[in-house]
Amino acid sequence: EPEVTQTPSHQVTQMGQEVILRCVPISNHLYFYWYRQILGQKVEFLVSFYNNEISEKSEIFDDQFSVERPDGSNFTLKIRSTKLEDSAMYFCASSRSRGDNEKLFFGSGTQLSVL
């Protein structure tokens, strides 16, 4: 079964550094998402992306965050200057459609630790 692939599985960085989290969505999917989950808390929506542009974003997704689809397969999340509170598991997801047919496929996540 096709799956969403995320790299790296773990990322440790110093506060203030830039990080790029990478994802390869399922190949025939058109909608891409980033979510995050702080330890012990709920899965929180960050951003959705379609047709090479952001379609929705949450309050969490401020100017420090950006997303990009640099080629036909990768989807990246960049955090420009990491803060301690950015430490979380970051999940990439993709779906073939949206609306009431939306079924999200999630990757295994990147555990980001900001020191």
Next chain:
Amino acid sequence: SQKIEQNSEALNIQEGKTATLTCNYTNYSPAYLQWYRQDPGRGPVFLLLIRENEKEKRKERLKVTFDTTLKQSLFHITASQPADSATYLCALGGYTGGFKTIFGAGTRLFVKA
């Protein structure tokens, strides 16, 4: 603000029994509701989707009900097995929240052999 509430306390049941998990929501008019399973350290896995005009959906040992008047969904696992032990997440999407899917905090289920 939009809120999705799931039982924060873990649910402990005996193998073979039916597990029932509850999802309530406020300040939201979802077009659909979904249930996902999440194992520790892993991403959520889609289980079932039910639309606003549907009352009940079944898939193998799983059953979901959706009451838009009560703003509640019930998720049932019949003949539960220890392998069903996981966290189950309720998720809503459409209309009020745009077309993004937002998640509840989940309910942890433990099935004892």
